[in-house]
Amino acid sequence: MNRWLRRHVDAIYERVLSREISGAPTHVAVIQDGNRRYARRRGGDAHEGHRAGAKTTERVLEWCQEVGVEELTLYAFSTENFERPPEEREQLFDLLCEKLREFADADRVHENEVRIRAIGDVERLPDRVQAAIDYADRRTGQYDQFVLNVALAYGGRTQLLEAARGVAADVDAGDLEPAAIDVETIENRLYEQPVRDVDLIIRTGGDERTSNFLPWHANGNEAAVFFCTPYWPEFSKADFLRAVRTYEHREESWRRTRARRALALLGALGESDLPEARSVVERFRDSLPSAERPTEEDLREPELEGTEPVAD
Template identity: 65%
Template sequence: MIEWLRTRIHKAYERQLVRAIDEPPAHVAVIQDGNRRYARKHGADASDGHREGVKTTQDVLEWCQTLGIEELTLYTFSTENFDRPQEQLDVIFDLAEEKLYDFADADRVHENEVSIRAIGDVPRLPERVQEAIDYAEERTEGYDEFVLNIALAYGGRETMLSAARDVVDAAATGEIDPAEIDVDTVADRLYDRRVRDVDLIVRTGGDQRTSNFLPWHANGNEAAVYFCAPYWPEFSRVDFLRGLRTYEHREESWRRTRARRGLALVRALGGVELAEARETIRRCRDALPAGERPADGEPPEVPESSDVAASSE
């Protein structure tokens, strides 16, 4: 009876979280941390923790598609991970190879038109993993309904440095005009195919850091960040929905900030046509929650800065 009641309460809370999501993020990036600690916690081998983590990966992919998220990036293996003992690396590489083939052949991937891509220093990976990557990318290259980026041998700084070198070389050879270098010039050289800006980073396992993950796309977009305690194999749909709620709160905060700044700017400007000014003020005021709308003639509060949303629920 107690377990039945607990399950009902959990499901009700989950439905409440879903209803609270007005507009999901387009791109979620996940740092899958805690596989080995999960294994130690249960007295198992590290390989068992990684295999349990793969089950969570499959669940998250399904949650994203159900909720309308368009792109998911999974931090699977960093450049720093090459320092691990060879026996651990062999397990990780074997599992990556196996699951890349499984994903590439899965009916659900093709039914939902999932495009699988690998980002990172792929040539550093064992040849068998590179072959699995090629197979998965070729099998799904014509799809664009959903993008699954798998970060393997990935390092954010190294990726940005490589792109910067490419830009310098292109400028030196006259391929591009240095005066015309812009954000798109760099973004086009980060990966073989463009990656959306990141809206939300989720990290499991309790650590509160982003570990050099997608710095161009996350920091540049001031992504929301959600840190949670469960190890990756324990990560639940409720945990995921809480992360999406963090993104919602961040978006609401930004909307309020922009509206307040707009009101302050219009009221500070001189020589603006009265009708145009009134219409702009009305739109800005309407963008604020009812309880936060300033009265006519009342100067709005203008925040000096806005922090990236973060939560440790």
């Protein structure tokens, strides 16, 4: 298929996918895999692949805003990446500095009020990268319409371990009661600022694993996961829309499952003291096939025997 025809077919496919999407995930997290393999396939070095991938990152940011995503987290540099060859590592650091400053100064970032921040053990990064992170934070710190998290020197297990150590230290010092430890206690120690639960994880490059990425916010929220074969520089808008559609289908399935479980509970027990189950059915009733959908009468709480309605 020639290039013109390929672009024409892709454009039609994008329009079809766009019409099928009715609701976007709030928080999308992306594992940008395949930059180096993309470069090798084209006879280039790793730096060329990373630079090509940076262009995809810019496009994905725009696509997220188009469909209504409110937070995007990019897995840009993991703790394992410190083991890469020094030359490749330094070139990647230079690119991160360049792009952080470029994004922080971009008109579209300020027009759309995008907050840029880094998550991870940033103190392990070179001073120049830390300076670029601080610059982006100062330039966009007042915004809250869209959040762009850049995961740098990031390891999910490490983040959880440090949070657990902080909680243990507070308990040992008598500043925190064990019975008072809850979800918020851990979340407040993971990052300096709140991170929303992850609704959708996207991984490019063909590997089907989530690589220890945002385990608290993704696994805890049972995030949908979309694996695809294109390398990150090749990731297209059609791929992105397919990922969003995967999230929607998973969300619809989750709603149907919850409604069916609640209906089964009501049917099995027939009790009037199951308000939570009844509430679940009422919330998700429209997600059920019409043949399974209960009526308003079915969901009405039974009146206690021997009682009369109280007149106003």
